[in-house]
Amino acid sequence: MKEIKAIIQPFMASKVIDALREIPELPGITVSSVKGFGRGRAENAKHKIIEDSIEYAMKTKLEIVVADHLVEKVVEIILKNAHTGNVGDGKIFIYTVDDAVRIRTGERGEEAL
Numbered sequence: 260m261k262e263i264k265a266i267i268q269p270f271m272a273s274k275v276i277d278a279l280r281e282i283p284e285l286p287g288i289t290v291s292s293v294k295g296f297g298r299g300r301a302e303n304a305k306h307k308i309i310e311d312s313i314e315y316a317m318k319t320k321l322e323i324v325v326a327d328h329l330v331e332k333v334v335e336i337i338l339k340n341a342h343t344g345n346v347g348d349g350k351i352f353i354y355t356v357d358d359a360v361r362i363r364t365g366e367r368g369e370e371a372l
């Protein structure tokens with residue numbers, strides 16, 4: 260199992276989520292509003308906030324845990340739908356997940372996804 264964490268432009272989020280929803284085997288997505296900065300330090304960010312005189316770009320974070328065989332498909336769909344070609348388009352990080360538990364049933368691992 261892998262977790263795909265994508266930090267994307269908020270105005271691209273619904274396009275990306277819509278496309279991901281079309282994958283029948285996609286188990287789920289967690290979506291959060293986040294703030295941060297990349298190499299450009301949010302200077303040219305479209306939507307930014309200043310907190311304690313630090314500039315942050317507003318971003319949307321997607322967290323998706325999938326079986327290994329779905330990773331490339333999910334990454335490809337995010338890339339295709341989140342890309343504008345401008346700075347601040349975001350990043351995708353991929354991690355190995357040790358285990359998962361469905362609280363209702365106690366199922367473990369891929370069964371729990």
Ligand SMILES: Nc1ncnc2c1ncn2[C@@H]1O[C@H](COP(=O)(O)OP(=O)(O)OP(=O)(O)O)[C@@H](O)[C@H]1O
Binds near residue numbers: 294300316349
């Ligand atoms: N190395 C990192 N670790 C953690 N979060 C990051 C990292 N790089 C970027 N982020 C997060 O992703 C958001 C988008 O990053 P961004 O796309 O601006 O990266 P970048 O390296 O500056 O690339 P670009 O040149 O396309 O702007 C940042 O606002 C930050 O929240």
Ligand SMILES: [Mg+2]
Binds near residue numbers: 297298299300301
């Ligand atoms: Mg940047």
